[in-house]
Amino acid sequence: MMKDKHISFSDKSFVLTAVIGSLLVMAVVIGTTLWASKETAAETDEAVAAVSHFYLEAMADRRAKIITNLINNNFEHMEKLLPMIAEEGIDSQEKLRAMIGKIKALLSLRRFALVDEDNVVYTQYTTYTGGSRHTFLAADKLNKRVIRTVYRYGSSKQLCLAIPTDGLVLFGKPFKACFVQIDIEEIASLLAFDDPGRTYFGLYDRNGVNLSNTNLGSIVSRQNILEATRDILPKAEWEKLCSDFADEEHGGLTFAFNGAEETLYYVPIPDTDWMMVILIRESIINDQIRGISDKHLEISNLQIAVTLGSMMLFAAALLWRLWKISRMKLEAEMKNSRAFQSMANTDSMTGVRNKHAYSEDEAALNRKIMGKELEKLAVVVCDINGLKVVNDTKGHAAGDKLIKDASALLCESFIHGAVYRIGGDEFVILLQGKGYDTREETIRSLNQKIEGNIATDDVVISMGYSVLKPEDELLYDVFERADQMMYERKKELKRMGAKTREA
Amino acid sequence: MNSDTPGKENGAETFSAARREKEVQGAVNFEHALDSYQPKKNHYNFYFTYKIVHPWWDAVALGMEDAQRQYLKKGITVTYEYMAPNAASAADQTEKLLSAQQGSYDVIGVDVADEAIISPMIDEMVDSGYKVMTFSSSDAAEGCKRIAYVGNTHNYKDGADLTEALCAKLNYEGEVAILVGSKGAPCHEDRAKGAKDTIAKYGNMKLVAIEYDMDSVELAHELALKILREHPSLAGIVCCNMSNPVGAARAVVETGSSAVIVGMDHDQEALHYLDDGVIYCLGVQDCYSIGFETLQTAVKIADGNLPGEMFPEKRDEPTTIIHQKDAAFMLAFLYGDAS
Numbered sequence: 001m002m003k004d005k006h007i008s009f010s011d012k013s014f015v016l017t018a019v020i021g022s023l024l025v026m027a028v029v030i031g032t033t034l035w036a037s038k039e040t041a042a043e044t045d046e047a048v049a050a051v052s053h054f055y056l057e058a059m060a061d062r063r064a065k066i067i068t069n070l071i072n073n074n075f076e077h078m079e080k081l082l083p084m085i086a087e088e089g090i091d092s093q094e095k096l097r098a099m100i101g102k103i104k105a106l107l108s109l110r111r112f113a114l115v116d117e118d119n120v121v122y123t124q125y126t127t128y129t130g131g132s133r134h135t136f137l138a139a140d141k142l143n144k145r146v147i148r149t150v151y152r153y154g155s156s157k158q159l160c161l162a163i164p165t166d167g168l169v170l171f172g173k174p175f176k177a178c179f180v181q182i183d184i185e186e187i188a189s190l191l192a193f194d195d196p197g198r199t200y201f202g203l204y205d206r207n208g209v210n211l212s213n214t215n216l217g218s219i220v221s222r223q224n225i226l227e228a229t230r231d232i233l234p235k236a237e238w239e240k241l242c243s244d245f246a247d248e249e250h251g252g253l254t255f256a257f258n259g260a261e262e263t264l265y266y267v268p269i270p271d272t273d274w275m276m277v278i279l280i281r282e283s284i285i286n287d288q289i290r291g292i293s294d295k296h297l298e299i300s301n302l303q304i305a306v307t308l309g310s311m312m313l314f315a316a317a318l319l320w321r322l323w324k325i326s327r328m329k330l331e332a333e334m335k336n337s338r339a340f341q342s343m344a345n346t347d348s349m350t351g352v353r354n355k356h357a358y359s360e361d362e363a364a365l366n367r368k369i370m371g372k373e374l375e376k377l378a379v380v381v382c383d384i385n386g387l388k389v390v391n392d393t394k395g396h397a398a399g400d401k402l403i404k405d406a407s408a409l410l411c412e413s414f415i416h417g418a419v420y421r422i423g424g425d426e427f428v429i430l431l432q433g434k435g436y437d438t439r440e441e442t443i444r445s446l447n448q449k450i451e452g453n454i455a456t457d458d459v460v461i462s463m464g465y466s467v468l469k470p471e472d473e474l475l476y477d478v479f480e481r482a483d484q485m486m487y488e489r490k491k492e493l494k495r496m497g498a499k500t501r502e503a
Numbered sequence: 504m505n506s507d508t509p510g511k512e513n514g515a516e517t518f519s520a521a522r523r524e525k526e527v528q529g530a531v532n533f534e535h536a537l538d539s540y541q542p543k544k545n546h547y548n549f550y551f552t553y554k555i556v557h558p559w560w561d562a563v564a565l566g567m568e569d570a571q572r573q574y575l576k577k578g579i580t581v582t583y584e585y586m587a588p589n590a591a592s593a594a595d596q597t598e599k600l601l602s603a604q605q606g607s608y609d610v611i612g613v614d615v616a617d618e619a620i621i622s623p624m625i626d627e628m629v630d631s632g633y634k635v636m637t638f639s640s641s642d643a644a645e646g647c648k649r650i651a652y653v654g655n656t657h658n659y660k661d662g663a664d665l666t667e668a669l670c671a672k673l674n675y676e677g678e679v680a681i682l683v684g685s686k687g688a689p690c691h692e693d694r695a696k697g698a699k700d701t702i703a704k705y706g707n708m709k710l711v712a713i714e715y716d717m718d719s720v721e722l723a724h725e726l727a728l729k730i731l732r733e734h735p736s737l738a739g740i741v742c743c744n745m746s747n748p749v750g751a752a753r754a755v756v757e758t759g760s761s762a763v764i765v766g767m768d769h770d771q772e773a774l775h776y777l778d779d780g781v782i783y784c785l786g787v788q789d790c791y792s793i794g795f796e797t798l799q800t801a802v803k804i805a806d807g808n809l810p811g812e813m814f815p816e817k818r819d820e821p822t823t824i825i826h827q828k829d830a831a832f833m834l835a836f837l838y839g840d841a842s
Contacts, residue, residue, distance in 0.1 A: 097582065119556075120586070125571060128585035133561040151771070151838045153562040154533050154791060209839065 019318050026311040030304050037300045044292075052280065053252045056265035060250075060278045063191045063201065064269045070187065071271070074161050074180050075145055077107055082165055082178065085114075090170045093127060100124045111181040114165065116173045134179070136162050142177050147271050149205060150181065157184045157211045159272070188212035200279045203269075206245050216264075217279050219257050225277060232257055241266075245275055347421040349400060350407035358420040358428060365430070365475045369468065376436040377468040379475065380417070380443065381482040382410060383490060384425035385460040386499030405459045413446040427461075428479070439465065447489075451496060460498045462490035527832040530787045530823035531769075535566070535795045537573050540813065543806045547574075549583035550603040551797075553614035553639055554688055555591040555718045559745045559768055559790060560614070563639050566794025574802070581798065591685030591718050593617035600624055604633060609805035612797060613649070614639040617687030622647040634804050638797040639790075640690035642817070651810050653797045656819040658690040661786050662697025662743060664824060665765040668784050669739045672763050676707035677738025680730045682723055682751060682766075683715045684744030691715075694743035694767065702741075711737065716746055723750020731758050742766030745773070748785065752776035771838050778830035787833065789820045796820070 081103055090096045096114065101124040104112050113123045119137045121130035131137055136146045142164035150158040162179035169175065184203060191212075193199040203212040208226030215221055220228040226242055233241065237253055244251045248268035255262055264279040345357035353361075368374040384406045391399035403425065410419050410427055416435030420428045431439050443465060453460050464485025466478045494500050551567075553560045564585055571581045584603075588595035596616040603611050611633055615621045622644035625635050629648040637643050642652040655661070669679065681698050684691035695713065702708045712730045716723035723746045731737055731754055740755075740762055742748040748766025752773065755762050764782045766773065769790075776782040800814050810816035825833055 125575075125580060125582045126568065126585060127583075128564060129556045129587045129589075131556040131589060132558050133564070153558070153565055153769075153837055157839060211839075213839070 016322075019315055019322075022311050022315055022318070026307065029307050033300050033304050033307075037297050040296060052254070052263050053265060056252060056263060056278045056280060057250070057267070059199075060201075060265050060267040060276045063278070064267050064276045066190060067187060067203075067269050067272070067274075067276070070182075070190070071147065071159075071161060074109075074182070075163060078112075078161070078163050078178055078180065082163075082168060085170070086168050092171055093122065096122050096170055097124050097127075109180050110183060110186070113179055113181070114168075114170070114175050115162075115177040115179070116170075116175050118173075119176075134160065134162075136160065136179070137177070140176075146177075146179075149184075149211065149273060157213075158182060159184055159187065184211045185213050188214050198281055200281070202277050202279075204245070204266075204275045204277055206248070206273050206275070208242075208245060211274065216277060217262060217281055219262065220279070229255075248273070248275070347407075350404055350421055352407055352411065352419040352421055352427075354420065355422045358422050361418070361420075361430065362475050369472060369475060374432075374468060376432055377475075377478065378431040378436050378439045378465055379467075379478045379482045380414070380429040380431065380439075380463055380465040381479065381486040382406075382427040382429070383462045383486055384427075385462055385490065385493060387425040389499050402459060406461055409446070409449075409459055409461065413442055413449075436467075439467075450493070454493070454496055454498045460493060462486050462493055464489050523829060524832045524836075527823075527825060527829045528836050530821075530825065530833070531789045531837065532792050535569060535573075535792065537570065537577070537799060540799075540803055542574070542577075542579050542802050545579055547579070547581045547609045547802055547805050548607065549581070549610050549612060549798075549801050549805070550606060550608040551583060551585045551612035551614075551638065552596055552599045552603070553585070553587045554596075554616045554641065554685060556587050556589050557718055557745060558770060559788075560585075560587060560639065562769070562790035563794040563797070566791035566796075567798045568794075569791070570795045570798035574798075579802075581802065583798075591616055591688060593620040593687060596621055597624060600628065604628060604631075610634045610636060610801040612636050612638045612801060613643070614654075615641040615643050615689055616685065618642075618644040618647075618689045619687065625649050636797075636801060636804055639793055640788075641688055644689075650804050651800055651814060651816050651818070653800050653818040654793050654820060655690060655788055655822065656817050657822065658693035659697040661767065661822050662694030662741070663701045664697075664822075665694075665767070665784065665786055666698040666701035666741050668824065669741060669763055669765045670701065670705055670708055672783055673708070673738050675705045678709050678711045678734055678736060679739045679741060680712040680714070680727075680734065680737060681710065681741045682726060682743060682747035683713060684718045684747065686715050686717070688744075691743045695741075698741040698743065716744070716750060718744060718746050720746045720749045723747050724753045725750070727751040727754035728758065731755070731760050731762065735760075737762045739763040739765070744768070745770050748773045748776070748782055752781045756781055769833065769837055771834065774830050774834045774837070777825070777827055778834065780827050784824050784826050786822045786824050788822045793820045 085099060088099055090099055100112055100114070100122065103109070104124055111123065113121050115121050115130065115134070115137060119129060119131040121128050121134065136142070136148050142162065144164070146162040148160040148162070150160050152158055159182045160179055161182070162177050165175045165178050188203060191201060193201065200214070200216045202210055202214045202216040202220070202225065204225050205211055208224040210222050210224065213222060216225065219232060226245065229241065230238055233253070233255055237255070240251065241253065244266065250267040252263070252265035260281055262279055262281055264277055266275045266277045268274070269276055345353055345360065347354040365374065365377065384402060387399055387402055390402050407419070407421065407427065410429060414429045414431065414435060416433065416438065417429040417431045420430070422428050443463060447463065450460050464482045464487070466481035466485065468478050472478055553563070567583070567585065574581045586599055593616045596613070597620065600611065600613065611628065613621060613625060613635060615637055618641065625637070625643050626648045628635050629650070635649050637649045637652040637654070639654045640658070642654065642656065643649050679702055681695055683695045699710060702710050711734045714726040714730065716726055727740065727750050730740070737760065740751045742751055742764060745768035748764055749770050749772050751764050751766065754760070755764060765784050766782060767786045767788070769785070769787045773782060773785060777785055796818055800818065803814055808814070
């Protein structure tokens with residue numbers, strides 16, 4: 001018992017310490033994991049923004065370079081062609097047209113033309129006065145390469161590249177320039193992305209006019225980019241975008257619209273007054289890096305869930321153990337209580353109820369009698385005949401045996417009664433229920449047996465009994481009558497030859 | 504002239520924006536296809552001369568080039584010269600036509616610079632066996648032997664319609680000036696006549712000046728400034744060609760005048776002035792269609808065909824009057840200019 005108590009106390013302390021410790025560890029693990037996840041997400045966002053801009057800048061620069069190369073290549077082609085044209089001996093408009101046709105086919109040019117000093121333009125099929133159509137011809141003489149954006153009637157936009165043709169004279173006419181004119185939509189087709197649904201680009205002039213007729217996502221679409229973003233961007237960002245366009249500065253910005261994040265980057269294309277704008281919707285990089293980040297977050301969340309689950313299982317096990325220990329302790333205490341109770345109410349020699357038990361039961365019965373809750377109750381008072389003689393003549397061991405035999409006889413006879421040893425040789429039996437109903441028969445049968453025992457010198461018990469009467473106020477009233485009857489019976493048995501104290 | 508009910512004054516704003524855009528886009532047709540006529544030759548060579556080097560005729564040229572490309576896709580090469588002087592000049596046009604007679608052209612096309620001078624010359628050329636047609640803005644004089652005309656046949660009405668809109672805007676009272684393009688150019692003169700006749704209809708309207716800018720924006724600007732100086736209370740200016748309204752608008756902005764401007768054509772700067780409310784209305788001609796149909800008609804004439812079921816003797820192309828609310832649509836439509 002002492003050992004159990006010691007273990008329970010230790011277990012409880014251990015369990016409590018373990019539970020509190022576990023909760024603390026769990027809180028720390030979850031807290032740090034969440035903090036780490038949040039930090040990772042924030043750093044990822046920063047990295048995404050930086051990489052996105054870097055990525056977009058690289059894409060924009062690459063495409064700007066393509067345009068620059070295209071421009072330079074066309075200039076170089078024209079510059080190399082001029083001496084060939086001069087040496088060709090062209091002496092008529094027809095020969096010049098044929099030559100232009102060859103050059104166009106050779107260089108895959110849509111429009112290649114020469115311009116004489118009167119601003120008459122010669123193409124493969126047409127000769128026309130072009131002073132108002134080609135603004136670069138406003139100057140009497142060209143001194144250097146010219147790059148012009150042509151806003152053609154009919155809304156198509158073209159890139160015009162012209163060079164001076166100093167000294168070129170064909171069929172007697174001095175020529176001042178040659179030029180190629182390239183549809184900007186054709187240039188745009190060279191710059192297209194593989195994933196047009198996610199990455200967009202557009203070529204714009206400094207006023208934001210879309211030159212390439214390309215779709216810059218759903219927000220800007222084919223509109224003027226400055227007009228389209230006016231109500232979407234914060235004022236300061238929009239003004240910066242406008243000033244960057246006007247000053248031909250590169251830059252980038254990220255904005256959200258209708259729940260989607262758009263990142264755009266713009267770079268000026270040298271010598272053209274153009275801006276190359278790249279826009280990524282829900283950036284690919286963003287997605288990819290976010291994907292990695294999200295995976296880490298998922299792992300962290302899983303870690304938290306596993307930790308939480310493990311800790312909960314552990315805590316549940318500990319709580320169960322604690323509950324079990326408490327229950328065991330409670331049961332032990334109850335058992336001890338019952339044992340003490342039993343010891344207090346049991347006669348150690350005979351095993352029947354003792355005087356203390358009788359007193360408790362008497363008190364309980366008295367409450368019922370006083371409350372008129374009881375109708376059937378009989379009290380049998382018994383006294384062992386000849387106990388003193390046996391003690392004196394045969395010793396106390398024999399006396400004790402007599403008492404045990406008497407007790408056993410009473411217990412065997414009053415199966416449905418409560419047997420109490422209230423003194424050395426005195427017993428009381430309380431009869432209720434079936435024991436009450438069969439009392440007459442039981443007592444008669446027992447008395448016959450006792451009377452038979454006189455001759456065999458076996459156990460002789462004097463019994464008297466009485467039943468509860470309506471006028472009785474206490475059990476003692478019934479006891480008194482039974483006790484009186486028992487003394488009468490004792491006399492009667494004496495007459496029959498039973499031993500007495502005196503004998 | 505296709506004329507809309509003008510502006511906010513008479514409730515025309517019930518038009519939806521989409522409908523306005525569609526109607527504005529109907530002013531110029533950029534979508535053309537050759538008709539079912541099968542040319543008899545694989546190569547044609549033409550000569551066209553027009554009044555003056557000017558963006559209006561550059562727009563006509565684009566329509567011609569569209570037809571030229573479509574013939575090329577059918578295996579038919581069409582070469583041509585499309586020539587004009589820097590300043591409108593009947594003498595220059597005469598020289599060009601004389602020169603053209605020395606070349607081997609299937610058809611010679613003329614945008615008549617001065618009908619009194621050029622019409623007889625065309626008659627002589629036709630009599631000499633040259634196939635001559637007129638095109639774009641100005642036909643030859645009535646009775647001229649040119650084979651056909653493709654272009655604006657209602658210049659007088661255009662001038663009258665624009666002036667009527669101006670008079671209504673001014674409540675039919677006030678001093679008005681007329682800016683004209685080239686002297687003798689039928690299209691400009693007809694519009695000016697339409698304007699004069701309309702002003703004359705209203706007793707409280709007074710014509711105070713008529714000036715010719717010779718299709719020069721700079722000259723139009725100078726002339727408008729001069730008129731505004733001489734007539735500070737000028738209420739309106741009728742502009743009969745493409746350069747007039749640009750010069751007039753610049754002058755009105757500079758002087759702060761409240762003169763109401765009505766004018767012709769689709770100059771990008773003029774459309775911006777229309778968008779800003781400096782110009783009240785513009786009559787936009789379908790230059791692209793004029794160019795396309797001119798080349799297609801020239802091919803038919805070159806094959807020896809005469810006006811009839813195949814093509815009309817006069818092919819009219821419409822003029823549409825547009826107002827401030829239409830300007831942005833027209834700028835975007837013609838120039839992709841949403842600025």
